[in-house]
Amino acid sequence: MSDSPILLRVRGLCVAIGEGEDAVRPVDGVDMEIRRGETFALLGESGCGKSMTALALMRLLPPGGRIQSGEILLDGVSLPDLIERDMRRERGGRIGMIFQEPMTSLNPVMTIGEQIAEAVRLHEPEQARNPRLRVIELLRSVGLPDPERRTDEYPHQLSGGMKQRVMIAIALAGRPSLLIADEPTTALDVTIQAQVLDLLKGLQRQTGMSVLLITHDLGVVAEAADRVGVMYAGQIVETADCGEFFRDARHPYSRKLFQSLPESRKRGRRLAVIKGSVPSPRRRFDGCRFADRCDRAGEPCQGQVPLCTLVAMRHAVRCHFAEEPDLSATGPGSIDPTPADAGRNPPVQAPLIEIKGLRVHFPIRAGLLRRTVGQVRAVDGVELSLAAGRTLALVGESGCGKTTVGKAILRLIRPTAGEVLLQGESLAGLSGAALRKRRADMQIVFQDPYSSMNPRMPVADIVAEGLRAQGKAGKPDQLRARIAQLLQQVGLPEEALDRFPHEFSGGQRQRIAIARALALDPKLIICDEPTSALDVSVQAQILNLLKDLQQQLGIGYLFITHNIAVVSYLAQEVAVMYLGRIVECGPVEAVLETPLHPYSRALLDSAPIAEANRHVERQPLQGDMPSPSAPPPGCHFHPRCPKAQPLCRETYPKESLLESGRRVSCHFPLGLVLDSWPGRVGMYSCPPFRGRTG
């Protein structure tokens, strides 16, 4: 690949938005080269300018935006110099583009076939009269099942993964030589992400196109890219071949990104954080853009703009110290040595919360009289328990019911059946004042810190609301002191009190949300994907904070997530959920190291890991999760299970209890030799799990 001709060459690209003094420069001198057949990953955190770079290539900048200087040569053609009509031929022709949000990126009132046909008509005139055949061929090539029927469906009838396949089909219609994929899998589950990445790789092999993959996820880079460019504050600060990058990243920012990744081997230690925050795009720089946040910043960094230095073959770094040897003393995998918790597994005490046979069913009503014709079994018999000071992670694909479990525990949704015991006291019978009193013990932190706080309330009121509702507010000055103390506890200055949520960054808002949850001294906090809307370096800050708080206050966390890496870093126990039921549950090392349920295995395999040479062969999980209103008969997982037997189609497996406290619901658990099977609950010995070295 490294000797194939260059397809796209970008030199000194600058994008400006706005005029004169107010102009911001989200892209400020980007250089890159993409060769034919190569996947170039543009890696960076939100606001670094990576999407703007892509939009500039397409000449689809938002209103007020323009390419200020620089050259973009696609196969020798200078894109900025084309007239609009010729540029339209390039868009969707030689350059295809797919976007992050497949849910909203398709026109909701047009059939998917029509939307693909539109692109076919534009770019393949010979097919224009009857594009249907070509549309079906495209749908088949992106692996959409039953394309003849699907072509007449509307976007809302497809799952997220299928919509992203349709987006890819649209992009492929013009037989592009460059495909720009802007965070193509960020909104998708890991299992679907694996499918889409595999699809892109396969299509690239067939067509020989180049891919510009824009992502914030080091794992996706490791999985899919040949070359990588790390972007920071509008510039590419490091470019290297993928293998070289994961072995020997040189820029301090790249290294920090690696160090802030949660991983199992960093358990019990703090994750590295990058001090400060991303500089404003309005700022003009005299020196290195990363200098303020860099541990290694020295004399030349403030006053002298670093140039790109070639440190190895095809490995360029924009840093004054790129070639200094002591930089590599902390390799990409090295860890901040400060321990976060001395005893990494707190002792197991009496359960703080026990969930028994929890069911949440939503009726489906239809017909003239709105009769109940079925049930959506969102949660269908969940058993969990969690001790004080420990973290139980609940993992699964979106729609598996994990958030509903959290809400049912808090009684934000009334459970259909089952019991929730908080310190031995059942919450099921409680109502009115008694329930309200108990609510102080259970709090929640939501996924999206942007929409989970009232934008018209100052921070002080947001944090104090729980105290007021519980009648614990006290005198105004006492209350203020208490809120200031809470803010300090989550690492926010006291001045934050009178400001409004929109004045804070995503990470700071999540801190406010945590302060709000802490206000009532809860015993349990349900963390519903608290870091999935945040950048990696900010995620590290929040995870550190959650860990510290648990240490100090002994709070139990029910951590709802789909991010396996976070689970392996943070949790002591993990429960894997599929279609409303727990399929496997146990200590985190055991479950992640030797999963017994094929679904757990598949989830782990799908999760991309940020290590070099991770191009392993694996079987991505086929298809989507079925609807919880009509779960498949027998084991819910059997239609997607590679190990399914006739028995699996008939009966749902009983739960087996294993000696290490593990539970699994599978007729044929992986790697287990069973004395008597199937269908009997008994004690079996677990294979010894290998402790992860490193």
Added chain:
Amino acid sequence: MMAYIIRRVLYAIPILVGVNVLTFVLFFVVNPPDDMARMNLGIKRVTPEAIQTWKAERGYDLPLLYNGQAQGLEQLTGTIFFQKSVKLFSFDFGRSDSGRDIGYDISQRMWPSLAIAGPVFLIGLLTTIGIALAVVLFRATPIDLTVVVAAVAMMSISGLFYIIGGQWLVGKLLRLIPISGYDTGWEAAKFLVLPVIIGVVGGLGSGIRVYRTLFLEEIHKDYVRTARAKGLSENAVLFRHVLRNAMIPILTMVVAAIPLLFMGALVTESFFGIPGLGSYTIDAISRQDFAIVRSMVFLGSVLYILGLLLTDISYTLVDPRVRLS
């Protein structure tokens, strides 16, 4: 789908009953027949006998809700509530206080009203959408700014100004068409041109602003970016993607207004002397003919409910997300 429509129709029934009862309370309890008679007869001629006669002539001498003197079913039917309100359900409007058949009057006056309201509605809709689309095509340019400022100015001017100004300019100064009046058949056309134009122009300002906002909201959505990334021209993006999606809120807003076109335009018709339902209502109000006002209030409510019903149904037709779920 069918079940949905039937359920919507069934929901409309209690609303209609409520409207009917409210109208009854308004017209016979708040303002009892004695007061009506007094107002109609004028201060000088009011004697108890005159009131009695006035009421008897118009059927207002019955008890309100329950007739104790009658026998059997008559006890309920021989009341003002039954005679005047319940009968409205069968569109039996009875006679006006001056003795004319209201149902016949409505059926006659409906058509001139429609002849103005229909064209105003259609032409107005097409012009406003067309201008709004053009403005969106030139968004963030001086053209956009100019049109928005003009639209706000046009909204700020009273409707009466357009009528009087139009009559003065076209009728008096240019002497192109008669200022007011009406005729039968095709002859009516020359009387309709001016009110239609003025109706359209009067609604232009607010219409452009509403549709422009709707289109701008759509144009920033992700699927529009996808459409552009395909290489579609800006025109294709606007007409095939933006317009089609924006039509969903537009249609639902517009459909609700269709039944009310029958009611005519109160002020315009009076000014132009057009014998429609609008001027009918205005005249009845000034003559204090409560029978007509009551009928028109009820008719308006029925048409409004019908409009909402049509909105719900049209939603299921234009939006595939609603249609199939």
